[in-house]
Amino acid sequence: MSYQKAEEALRKADIRITRIRREILAVLYELGHPVSHGDISSEEQLRNFDRVTLYRNLNLLLEKGLVHGVLGTDGSWRYCAHPKDVEGCPGRHPHFLCMECGRMFCLPDQAIPFVEVPSDFEVAGKQFVIYGRCAECRNKGKDTEK
Amino acid sequence: MSYQKAEEALRKADIRITRIRREILAVLYELGHPVSHGDISSEEQLRNFDRVTLYRNLNLLLEKGLVHGVLGTDGSWRYCAHPKDVEGCPGRHPHFLCMECGRMFCLPDQAIPFVEVPSDFEVAGKQFVIYGRCAECRNKGKDTEK
DNA sequence: CCATCATCTGCAACTCTGTTGCATTATGAT
DNA sequence: ATCATAATGCAACAGAGTTGCAGATGATGG
Ligand SMILES: [Mn+2]
Ligand SMILES: [Mn+2]
Ligand SMILES: [Zn+2]
Ligand SMILES: [Zn+2]
Numbered sequence: 559m560s561y562q563k564a565e566e567a568l569r570k571a572d573i574r575i576t577r578i579r580r581e582i583l584a585v586l587y588e589l590g591h592p593v594s595h596g597d598i599s600s601e602e603q604l605r606n607f608d609r610v611t612l613y614r615n616l617n618l619l620l621e622k623g624l625v626h627g628v629l630g631t632d633g634s635w636r637y638c639a640h641p642k643d644v645e646g647c648p649g650r651h652p653h654f655l656c657m658e659c660g661r662m663f664c665l666p667d668q669a670i671p672f673v674e675v676p677s678d679f680e681v682a683g684k685q686f687v688i689y690g691r692c693a694e695c696r697n698k699g700k701d702t703e704k
Numbered sequence: 705m706s707y708q709k710a711e712e713a714l715r716k717a718d719i720r721i722t723r724i725r726r727e728i729l730a731v732l733y734e735l736g737h738p739v740s741h742g743d744i745s746s747e748e749q750l751r752n753f754d755r756v757t758l759y760r761n762l763n764l765l766l767e768k769g770l771v772h773g774v775l776g777t778d779g780s781w782r783y784c785a786h787p788k789d790v791e792g793c794p795g796r797h798p799h800f801l802c803m804e805c806g807r808m809f810c811l812p813d814q815a816i817p818f819v820e821v822p823s824d825f826e827v828a829g830k831q832f833v834i835y836g837r838c839a840e841c842r843n844k845g846k847d848t849e850k
Numbered sequence: 851c852c853a854t855c856a857t858c859t860g861c862a863a864c865t866c867t868g869t870t871g872c873a874t875t876a877t878g879a880t
Numbered sequence: 881a882t883c884a885t886a887a888t889g890c891a892a893c894a895g896a897g898t899t900g901c902a903g904a905t906g907a908t909g910g
Contacts, residue, residue: 574877576887595867608889613868615887631775631831633896634867652819657828671817673798673832678839682803685777686819687831693824720906722858741896754860759897761858779867780896 560587563641571622578607578615583624583639592628592636592653592662628662630655631689636662650684656692658699663692706733709787717768724753724761729770729785738774738782738799738808774808776801777835782808796830802838809838 564583568575581603586593598604599612616637619625625639632655650670654663670686691699710729714721727749732739744750745758762783765771771785778801796816800809816832 574886576877578888610869610890611888617868629775629777629779631829633775633779654821654825656825663822665819665821668819671819673811673814673817673834675800675811675834675836676809676839678842679800679802680837680842681834682836683777684835685831685833688819688821688827689830690821690828691826693822696824696826720857722906724859756861756898757859 560584560641563587567624567641571624573618573622578604578611579619581607582612582615582619586625586637586639587641590638590640591664592626592638594630594634594636594660596634598637628653628687629685630660630662631687632657632660638662638664640664640666652686652688654692655687655689656695657689658691658695661692706730706787709733713770713787717770719764719768724750724757725765727753728758728761728765732771732783732785733787736784736786737810738772738784740776740780740782740806742780744783774799774833775831776806776808777833778803778806784808784810786810786812798832798834800838801833801835802841803835804837804841807838 561580561584564580564587565575567583568579573579581601582598585598585601585603595609595612595616598616599607599609604612616625616627619639620627620637625637628636628638630636636653651668652665652670654665656662665688670684673684675681707726707730710726710733711721713729714725719725727747728744731744731747731749741755741758741762744762745753745755750758762771762773765785766773766783771783774782774784776782782799797814798811798816800811802808811834816830819830821827
């Protein structure tokens with residue numbers, strides 16, 4: 559079960575262990591791909607928590623680096639955590655967003671490429687989102703396409 | 705003046721020439737870096753148009769490829785057009801967002817790097833945003849930094 | 851140069867994502 | 881078990897962007 563991993567991560571990050579935090583991390587570990595606030599809140603285990611509390615905890619987990627966040631080109635954030643990322647989950651890889659089903663996929667095998675910025679600029683982070691249609695949605699389309 | 709360029713581009717894209725469209729394009733051509741709806745709407749020449757009309761026209765110009773859009777990690781879109789991009793302005797380059805002043809900069813000298821996606825996915829586009837602090841904001845900070 | 855009709859504009863209302871303030875409740879250290 | 885501190889729930893708010901519709905505007909053909 560992912561609860562062990564979740565508690566371990568929370569302890570390591572030195573933040574209080576509460577039910578919602580355990581559940582959020584467990585859900586993200588199981589799913590393994592970035593999901594929106596809405597997706598998370600409709601998971602069985604999280605359905606009864608207040609949406610604000612969910613937002614606040616997602617932000618906390620982001621700050622503490624237990625979760626990484628990706629802003630989709632649809633304008634909403636996805637949250638993702640991989641249990642294997644021992645030292646937090648920096649998410650330094652590109653992501654793919656399917657604009658038909660709204661699912662987001664990590665492309666973890668390649669690092670976000672280096673890009674030159676003016677030398678007097680200070681880089682805090684990067685987001686690389688590729689958007690289009692996922693395999694599943696392409697297949698569904700094939701019947702209907704004229 | 706950029707009005708010539710603007711009208712030319714509108715004619716080429718085969719959309720009606722209206723005052724707001726001419727003004728939007730002229731403003732974007734002059735500024736030459738991505739700006740938000742809010743920035744545009746507070747430009748002298750555009751201050752008296754309705755914000756909805758501005759949104760609708762920005763979307764039209766995006767669709768027609770006369771303008772490129774970049775979603776900042778602050779969650780709002782910036783719009784940009786370079787007059788030299790004769791065949792529309794695809795914006796296929798990374799952008800830098802200063803999280804202090806909110807300004808966005810094109811990094812036009814480098815293409816958005818190629819990234820492998822699963823072969824059965826269909827790529828429609830990419831967004832590569834680097835965020836941090838611009839040179840100007842770093843300098844301003846130096847006085848105040850303890 | 852005017853009539854016509856498609857298109858564009860302005861206004862009001864709305865949606866969606868995310869945030870803030872505050873009173874109440876749970877957590878964990880003692 | 882006690883208590884201070886931190887987390888939660890609820891209501892209200894904020895900002896970006898969209899939709900529906902009535903009335904104005906611009907391209908076109910006579
Ligand atoms: Mn990821
Ligand atoms: Mn650009
Ligand atoms: Zn899909
Ligand atoms: Zn700046």
